[in-house]
Amino acid sequence: MGDIINLNRARKARDKAAAKESAAANRVAHGLTKAQRDTAKAERERASRLLDQTKLED
Template identity: 55%
Template sequence: MGEIVNLNKARKARDKAEAKRTADANRLTFGRTKAERQTTQKERDRGAARLDGHRLDDAKDD
């Protein structure tokens, strides 16, 4: 016969584990210093500018 499980405790444990995963993800996303955020933004901007600089013009000669 199977093990007897308190469904209320199982539900709370599941919710607690999900909250921990969400908190870990938020720490990665929001848990950075202002300098780190600015550095990342500058790198993104630099990459976008470089990509835009390598685009070919879509000029039509009609």
């Protein structure tokens, strides 16, 4: 026979795990200094320009 589980506890544990995951992502996204954000933005723009330069036109 299977183990008896409390569905309310299981739901709360699942929600808590999802909240921790979301918080970790937010810490990464919003925990940067302005200089780090500017550097990351410049790198994304540079990569985008390089990609656009290599496109072949029909």
